[in-house]
Amino acid sequence: MSHQHQEKVSYWALVKNGIIKENTIFRLVISLCPAIAVTNSVKNGFLLGAAVVFVQAMVNSTVALLRNFIHPRIRIPIFMLIISGWVTVVDMLMAAYARSTYKEIGLYIQIIVAFASILARAEVFASKNKVGASFFDGLGSGLGFLVALVTISFFRELLGKGTLIGYTIVPVKPMLIMILPAGGFLVTGLLMGFFNWIDMRFYGGKGAGGAGGH
């Protein structure tokens, strides 16, 4: 019983690590492309985030399940194959059940296949750990991504359209720039700076300079 309890705690720690400490977008600064591309409305940001959560968790589980059968020298191509398989599943599900959204963000769903964050979690964590832990690690990493996307799209939709999830919040004339491409870069940059500031001011960190990577 106590053993089970301990495992539960460590699962939670894995999830939290993915959301806060190693947040894909704000802390690691990788897989940035969709951060801007789909965040002009909360709905799109949420849907892409959800797709990533699913793909990441499933890829991690699959890799962990097969980790003893994959020869280390050909592991990267195998990982890519597993990732693209799950991305195809999500792509087809979206195309079938969320047509209108799929028209807008379909390309970016397909591009999940090239996300460094997914390959990185498979390589760093899932190829060395058990299925359960890998699943929760993937879940945490995916949720971190989802949170970041929703945060960015929250500001962009509110400021750029004056709405949230389609409901009008601010009836004044909105700032068009925020839903233009430029607004995405601006909001992400400002948020990143803001989180760095919090980190420096309250936690004595050095801030995530971020080398930038895919």
Next chain:
Amino acid sequence: MEKEFLKLFELFIAASVINNFVFTRFLGLCIFFGVSKKMETAIGMSITFTAVMVISAALSWLVFFYIMIPLEITFLKIVIFIGIVAAFVQASDTIMRKISPGLYYKLGVYLALIATNCIIIAVPLINAGEKHTFIESLVFGLGSGIGFGLALTIMASIREKLELADVPRPFRGMPIAWVTTALIALAFTGFSGLITL
């Protein structure tokens, strides 16, 4: 003939400037922020990138229209395109190292980076989705590559100056680069009325 050429030219301008991958489609940002710190690396990257782009666009067009459509396996396009691109990048890496070590020494490091770039997979996907002809695919690949190079060189020249600026501490590094990109992107929206396709 002339009309054909005009259409290709429009496609080229659209791919490189109006729908610039970095500033309006937001792809390849990772490399964009990663290698735009110095002008020299930016130029090396642009050249390698454009070459890989055109060749992989051609390869995946051939596979798509001569293998995947006859066999009716177009639903596997994500898996197959990423395979083609990864295999091609790996192959050119090996061939370049054997045939021209000098060139490899200069541009080889960028090849490894390109394999994980999303533009490189987006271009074949868009080509397939829009049902471009072979020549159109090539032109689209070339335009995308040059557009990316343009973005990289603009950004690199700004960031070299930015090194000397007095930026607030939390904004140093990535955040200020993003804000700068926002301003360039704003300038690029000016191109959007250039050609109405």
